[in-house]
Amino acid sequence: MRSVESCCPSSPPDGNAMMGRRQKRILGVELPALANEVARIETIRLYAETTLKLEVLVGDLEDATFSVTNKTSRNNPFNLLKASRPTDQDIGQKQAKLMLAVKAMNRIEEILVDVANRRPHWTHLLMAVDARVEKALSILRPHVLSNHRILLSSLGWPPSLTTSSNEKGTRSAIPNPLVLMEGENKELYCESFLKLCALQHLQVRRTGRQNKLQGYNNACKVSNSIDTIKQSCFEHGLWSIDELVQPIASRMEHHFSQWSDEPKFIFALVYKITRDFLEGVDNILQPLIDKAALAGCSAKEAWVSAMVTVLSRYLERQAFPSLVANYVDRVENTVINSSWLHLIDLMISFDKKFQVLASSETQLIGSFAYLKGLSQSQLLLSVFDQHLDWLQIWAEIELNDAQQKLNLQLVDEESWSIDVSPDEEIETFLLSTREDYKAPPIAESVVKISWAMIERGQSLWSKLSKTQFIRSSATLFLNHFFIILLQRFRDMDLISAILEDDALLTVIGSINTARYCEYILHEWNEDIGFLEMAVNDKDPDNLFFNDEISFLVKLETDCLVEIVSALLLQFDALSSYYIHDIEQWEREQTEFDDQILEDENMNVSPSFIEALDMLRHRFQVLRLSLNSKDFVEIWRNVAEGLDHFIFSSILLSNVKFSQHGAYQFIMDVKALFLVFKPFCPRPEAFFPCISDSLKLLGMDRKDVKYTLKVLAVEGVISEERLRARGLFHVSVDQGLKILRNRKFEGQFNM
Template identity: 50%
Template sequence: MRFYLAESVLRLETLVGDLEDATLSMMKQVSRKTKASNQTIAQDESGWRLAKQLVAVKAMKDIEEVLAGVAKNRPWWTNLLKAVDSRVDKALAILRPQCLTDYRILIASLGWPPALSATNVDKDNCMEMQNPLFLMQGEKKARYSQSFLVLCSLQQLQAKREARSSLLQKNHRACNPSDFNDVGEVSFFKYGLWPIDELVNPIALRMEYHFSKWLDQPKFIFALVYKITQNFLDGVENILQPFIDNAMILGCSAKEAWVLAMMKVLLDYLERQVFPALTKNHCKRDVDADSEVTSSLLHMVDLMIAFDRRMKILSTSGIHFTGSFASIDGFFPSFSIMSIFNDNSDWLQIWAEMEVKDAEGKLKPQLEDETSWLKVSSNQAGDTYYKEESFLFLSREDYKAPLIIDSVFHFAWAMIERGLSIPSMQRRNQFIGASANLFLSHFFTILHERSRDVEFMVVITDDIELLRLCSAINTACYCEHVLQEWGEDVNLLEMGASGDDSKGMFEDGIMVLVNLQTDCLEEILTSLLLHFDNLCWNYVQDSGQWEMKQVDSDGSIPDEDYLLISPTFMEALDMLRDRIQFFKQNLNPQNFLDLWRSIAGGLDHFIFTSIPMSNASFSSLGINQFRIDMKALFLIFKPFCARPEAFFPCISNSLKLLEINAKDADQMLKLLSQGHTVSEDCLRFQGLFHVSPSQAKKVLRNRMRGD
């Protein structure tokens, strides 16, 4: 091990010495030439200087190769790694600025930057003539190629050094050398390419002169950047791509590097000049000014999103991916103009607030129009905002939801789509939470207020108020469905999973909607049962009717379903059938199913406790009358299920007990008076699962003997 260490130290000392010698000799030459001329580097010196730069780059490559091996196999040699990195950093601090300076002087001597626009009719030929890179020949082209190679190599080496340092920190606590992974190929193209960035910088200075004149017309700023990018794109690719290939940079495209550099210029200008001006008056109370700022910022964001899309298409035009090349990391530019919000969360918050304010302003007229809260049939849905949008998984008409919800989800989804254009997942979550989620939360609050503005004690008899309540329930049910579908979207699901908790992005909103539906249905159920109780008060209180009942057959009731039904029970049944039919027509199927089953369960409990469990005595005629009345009740629910009596288990069990003959009833009473196990077995044997032994005994004892 000592021999290996000594060998590595000597090897590194030699390489670092070569690097420092090349750097120092180059600096001495610069010092001498500066005294002779502050403007240019003599042509006979440029080749010598490039040669020294290439020597320095070669030494750095060899140094990094040795250090990468040490980091992988001997990561505990931290002192050696730090010592070498320190000396390389000092040399690099001199080498990189000087290489950039030489490169800038070189491209300036070639006549760069060219004019920003072509005036000739033959634009393509004119652009080639105006592009100085097309005019490079012989020695000039060779020097430029070498200078380009030096900058690319330096950038690639810096990326590898940073990756190695990061890997060592990540694996610092590892004890086994085998636990360390190789740095491998490092992708740095997503940050841009230095020599192409240097070509763009002087063009940026010229563009900013025009930018300052178009602050009130930002579309011209985006148009100019796109136009210049497009004009020089093919020329840059044809000339510079061979240089990049010669530098052996895997997966790097001159076309994409050019597009990326132009986008960074625009991003820098927006961050320095445009957004500070757009957001500085946000806190003022001037309504008109605030409205203008909102419109301007939202228009700016729309331009940015459209620009990102156009530049991505431009950068990948003519590129076909096959095999493994389609998965090269960094091949597609990950850069986006929308990354301006990554480091400016206050601007992101302002944008979100403006999105909500704008959407609520557009929605306000519909909120105040009561017809917007009415459901529409499918053939009346021509005015919906998003009937062709891909996120509709089940139509609003299926849920009998009102027309206004189309607009609500149109605005909310537009916010989400714009939020998805933000590169940072954390910022995406922040924006969608502060815009779309907040907007939906405000709407759900309005929906809740509408559902609470009714008098529940009288709503059951008021069709207008009841229709309004059904509309709120339908809206909540449909919103719940859509939010669940949105939550299953791949992008949104990934964002929800990356949050601080495991809840989905729309989980809170869904819970609000579920609670709203539950509360409204419970209030309807309570009101209906109370009204039913009021209408059949005399019916349930007249216990004497069950002792002796004469069947009235005077023909005064034409409806066959109500033949022989107790007159005091008919009004309650009429009301029940009418209200259930109303809910069937105006409530969405999911909530209607829950409602009618709850109504059946409530009536089952009410009638069971009020009649069979009362102190009434049942004669044979009384039992027959009670059976007829209950069959009439069951028939109301017949359209919704094959066996409605199954949803009235207590009433059905009590009828079975009342209809048992006297001998069997006496036998059952004896068994029910024995132990708990015998009583339970007795009830199960008779198919009675919904009454307790004590309840069964009371029902059996209410039977009149010898009638």
């Protein structure tokens, strides 16, 4: 018997390799291709099923739409409120068909939202269905609106805008037909209201999805969130509320045309109508809005917003074009400016009152709250966001009015007066008020005028409008005033003014005013409103009033530097003989000994007294009239200048100090310290070079010789030894020079 192996044909040597390549082809090519084909077939199946579902739903929608409109053509909806109206069965069938149409559209929308999220490339299907639904909507919406308007008219809407006086002579509220509804009339109105809400709810959902389809809102999925619905409703208004407002608006505009010269009556009428109907709108319509699933939408706010829109459109069409034309033509400029400002005041007051109306009695629905008041885009002042040229005119008028107020104070010297109290002893460094900064009254007036313009500008809606208005009014006004401060400073010759109290007070008033305004601008910069307006991606540290603050800081610095320079120059002029009188330091008088300084029997040099007296008197005026922060800066800089001046002019010169001369210099310097004593407990600390020199001049012969020997060693050692003796502000060379210029009994220490 042959073996099994001999009965089987032998396999080729490369059979395993061929089988491996076959498996790789199956796994790498054929299976993926098969999977793709299966997925393609599944997609076709899903597409067919979706198309079939949509075809059925769209067919139901079109049938229902035809039935509703066909019945309406035979049965006038006005007859629904007459005795000869259609039978209850006809009405029931009509309502059922309408609800069927709404349900079909909602179901269609659910499918389309799912398709838009999962299969956005099925654009032809989406567009085809949208076209047929839009056609049905274009038939249903006018039909529902027409029925709703006829129904409102039959209920007595709009009511008469005139009211009769009661027995006490006061005007009564306008009767609200919505509150007076009852029975079948109320039921019919509620049904019509719900239909409008349902259609609008559907329209909001469709708009959101279509925006997604067209490439908008790519960052998020199509959503039917409450926030989206609420936002859309208040951006475009609630249809059901608009239907209440439109007929009232027609009647109001008749009165508007008669009150074009008295706009306060226009605002009063709109406010009265809005307020009188507010409670009825909220009590009657809010439950219907909740039932219509417009969660988060407020009937009260929608009513107020729609009434604001009526007035806003009137102002945009009639009031402002006339004011702008007169302003451009410069017709009776003062009267036109007054009319502008009066109208703006009415608008700001109106917006504030209406925000209170809309936000009162805020309610909660589930986890969502009604909006607290009108959004900024629903205020009257938002009209300027679409007309920036009008905004610029408003800013120019505000600026002109502010400058006229300022001009009245500029000519009044009392506005520039500084309240100087001769008995003032307590100095504060926590400055916050005008009195703390010792600024004249005009500084506070400028701040108040500027802030009034800023507050009016902050009533605007957009950041762009706020920024443009404030930059074109308040900021320009402040810059104008700051230039006046600068000019007052430049008109003064401080070299001569430093000795005249009135002239010096003029300069001090400018400094105090600038310092107070700088403080106020820093405070405003930290306000959240200005922080938002100053946001700049290129420079995140930039603040709104940075340029103005920089201008003031430079003005203050220049003024202070000039005052310090004037004081030092005056001191130099008055002490010139004292500085250059070398003989007084070399004179010998043996009757003086070391006890002279302790007994204080020596007098201040007569040639030095006038300079010290000038300094003392000028400091007294500055201390009483200049704000405390700047006064500290002045006396410290003067001390620093005097320290350098006296040290270099006397101590580092070739003056040879005798024992008597050294004692005399020490007495003179102590007198100088006394001038600064009222400002600090240790004035010598602000004269570091002179203070170190006094230690050197006060040494006796033995100590001088020892110190000279110690300091004669070159290098770091001598520096350390100098510091060890408490001398930190003179160098080794300077110390050696001072000590070598000392003489004892006619001998110099060479």
